[in-house]
Amino acid sequence: MSDEKHVDGAREDRKAPKSSDRLYAGMTRRTLCTGVVGIAALLGLGAVNLAPKEDLVRPPGGQDEERVIGACVRCERCVESCPRGVIAPAHIEDGVLAMRTPVMDFADDRCDFCVEENGGVPLCVESCPTRALELPVGVDPQSCVLGVAKIRTEWCLAYSAAGCRFCYDACPYEAIRLDDDLRPHIIEEKCNGCGACEAVCVSLKNGSISRGANERAVTVKPALGKGGGR
Amino acid sequence: MRAKTLRILIPLAVLLVAGVGFVLHIGIGNLSSFGWGDISLLCPLGALGSMLATKTLIPQAIVSLGIAVVLILLLGRAFCGWVCPVPVVSKLREVFAKKKALPENGVEPGNECSVAVLTDAEREALKVNDACQATKRGKAGRSGGCASCASCADVRAQLDSRHLILGGSLLSAAVFGFPVFCLICPIGLSFATVFLVILLFSGGDVTWSLLVVLALLIVEVVLFRKWCSKICPLSALMSLVGKGNKTLRPSIDDTACLETAHDAPCGRCALACEQAINPRHHDLGARWSECTKCRACVDACPTGALSIPLLVQEEQGARRDRKTDADVADAAR
Numbered sequence: 335m336s337d338e339k340h341v342d343g344a345r346e347d348r349k350a351p352k353s354s355d356r357l358y359a360g361m362t363r364r365t366l367c368t369g370v371v372g373i374a375a376l377l378g379l380g381a382v383n384l385a386p387k388e389d390l391v392r393p394p395g396g397q398d399e400e401r402v403i404g405a406c407v408r409c410e411r412c413v414e415s416c417p418r419g420v421i422a423p424a425h426i427e428d429g430v431l432a433m434r435t436p437v438m439d440f441a442d443d444r445c446d447f448c449v450e451e452n453g454g455v456p457l458c459v460e461s462c463p464t465r466a467l468e469l470p471v472g473v474d475p476q477s478c479v480l481g482v483a484k485i486r487t488e489w490c491l492a493y494s495a496a497g498c499r500f501c502y503d504a505c506p507y508e509a510i511r512l513d514d515d516l517r518p519h520i521i522e523e524k525c526n527g528c529g530a531c532e533a534v535c536v537s538l539k540n541g542s543i544s545r546g547a548n549e550r551a552v553t554v555k556p557a558l559g560k561g562g563g564r
Numbered sequence: 565m566r567a568k569t570l571r572i573l574i575p576l577a578v579l580l581v582a583g584v585g586f587v588l589h590i591g592i593g594n595l596s597s598f599g600w601g602d603i604s605l606l607c608p609l610g611a612l613g614s615m616l617a618t619k620t621l622i623p624q625a626i627v628s629l630g631i632a633v634v635l636i637l638l639l640g641r642a643f644c645g646w647v648c649p650v651p652v653v654s655k656l657r658e659v660f661a662k663k664k665a666l667p668e669n670g671v672e673p674g675n676e677c678s679v680a681v682l683t684d685a686e687r688e689a690l691k692v693n694d695a696c697q698a699t700k701r702g703k704a705g706r707s708g709g710c711a712s713c714a715s716c717a718d719v720r721a722q723l724d725s726r727h728l729i730l731g732g733s734l735l736s737a738a739v740f741g742f743p744v745f746c747l748i749c750p751i752g753l754s755f756a757t758v759f760l761v762i763l764l765f766s767g768g769d770v771t772w773s774l775l776v777v778l779a780l781l782i783v784e785v786v787l788f789r790k791w792c793s794k795i796c797p798l799s800a801l802m803s804l805v806g807k808g809n810k811t812l813r814p815s816i817d818d819t820a821c822l823e824t825a826h827d828a829p830c831g832r833c834a835l836a837c838e839q840a841i842n843p844r845h846h847d848l849g850a851r852w853s854e855c856t857k858c859r860a861c862v863d864a865c866p867t868g869a870l871s872i873p874l875l876v877q878e879e880q881g882a883r884r885d886r887k888t889d890a891d892v893a894d895a896a897r
Contacts (some may be wrong), residue, residue, distance in 0.1 A: 360721040368794055369728025376732045379747060380740030400741070404618040407610035407746045409596030410759055414586045423759065425771040431742065433773055434756055441767070463597040463604040463624045464614040 389556035405466035412458035440529030481527030501531035613743030645856030726800035820869035836864030
């Protein structure tokens with residue numbers, strides 16, 4: 335209760351006037367120091383942008399990484415707007431700068447660019463107030479590439495002859511082919527990283543976990559394919 | 565319901581609504597940006613930072629800035645007092661604080677001197693002010709504000725550390741190409757905490773982010789107890805634009821005020837103000853642009869002389885106030 339009374343320092347400063355207090359541009363030394371330390375801290379935090387960054391699988395319209403980092407105010411409205419819940423805020427593990435920016439999370443569903451929900455205008459793009467997510471003019475779902483699917487053959491059930499073909503059946507773009515041994519292969523030029531294969535992959539489900547597996551056997555990775563993604 | 569309770573319930577309700585919206589994928593957003601579909605109102609600082617960082621004009625951001633300016637001109641810093649979750653989160657400090665038995669006058673030990681002399685302090689301050697003015701009048705031959713005492717001047721300064729930090733955050737955004745302050749904004753972090761907890765329990769999304777966000781929030785808001793008045797750049801922005809705000813100012817009914825009607829010492833309104841405004845002797849406290857319309861002074865007034873009308877009949881009040889101060893000055897001389 336009474337704590338409230340000295341929440342602010344202004345009054346404390348006033349009640350203990352010191353004749354030795356000099357003013358710098360109308361501010362006491364203490365005020366000036368607080369301000370300067372604050373500015374230094376913000377410039378230091380800004381310098382994080384100079385560090386190398388990991389590639390991430392961004393939502394539709396977020397393929398210009400510089401634009402996403404530059405314009406995103408971390409309001410997480412795209413995460414909330416996504417009707418399929420496939421957008422998640424990036425973790426601090428993805429980088430200090432990336433934390434709370436949107437990344438794709440295909441654990442439960444795939445991205446259909448809101449064809450069903452909003453006639454093909456992604457709701458994440460629509461809700462972004464700063465145009466950090468912005469589709470180039472005339473882009474249709476087929477030509478917007480979020481990332482590209484990769485298969486970890488050592489974790490894939492088909493490669494241990496378990497006869498699994500969920501990803502092959504799920505792919506809406508026919509970007510997966512089965513070889514003679516019925517093992518899936520990604521046709522990269524057809525894949526746009528919609529996540530349908532990752533969403534249905536059972537390699538991490540009970541009874542089928544491979545030793546050391548920490549993600550599904552088929553996952554969407556950043557299209558340029560340098561970093562590891564999430 | 566008392567203003568004090570409401571000022572806790574409203575921010576909590578905002579957090580709750582944002583949380584429910586997040587769970588149901590409604591897309592209404594939170595205080596960083598809220599709206600419906602492609603219409604959204606963006607945090608003015610985020611809008612500025614985002615545009616400076618990308619060196620582009622963003623239509624939504626410009627519209628949001630315009631709306632924010634109009635709202636601040638109409639309501640001053642009411643956002644800080646009524647909607648912002650930070651003052652509520654900072655109440656956690658009371659949880660950590662050692663419980664002390666309060667003396668009868670409701671003042672914490674260690675703070676007695678300012679309070680026991682509560683009224684005397686006000687009087688003394690007044691005399692100091694008059695002395696300053698007298699000196700000035702004597703030396704420079706003109707009356708004016710009390711700029712010679714650092715303590716007074718600091719509270720009334722046009723710019724303070726918040727404004728430096730506001731400048732720093734915009735500079736950093738422009739130089740390094742991303743809205744730097746958004747990363748550590750305690751308002752954003754409050755909502756981020758809610759969302760991370762929801763994701764943790766609904767989707768098993770286990771991440772260090774939750775701990776980092778919580779730790780950052782607590783460091784900023786609980787450890788820096790002067791965050792709002794000394795650091796927050798959003799508060800700086802609001803107080804700058806709020807200089808043009810003339811509405812909803814505390815106004816004193818001189819026929820009821822203890823000081824004017826009964827010549828009795830009081831000063832409770834000034835003590836109650838978290839922004840260090842002195843509604844009775846306005847020259848002794850912070851500027852009106854700092855007022856968060858929180859009604860603490862109204863609730864503190866023992867005679868109910870204070871009210872916050874939509875528009876004060878300014879001239880009348882100001883003239884009377886000036887007259888009173890002049891009287892005191894004469895008496896002191």
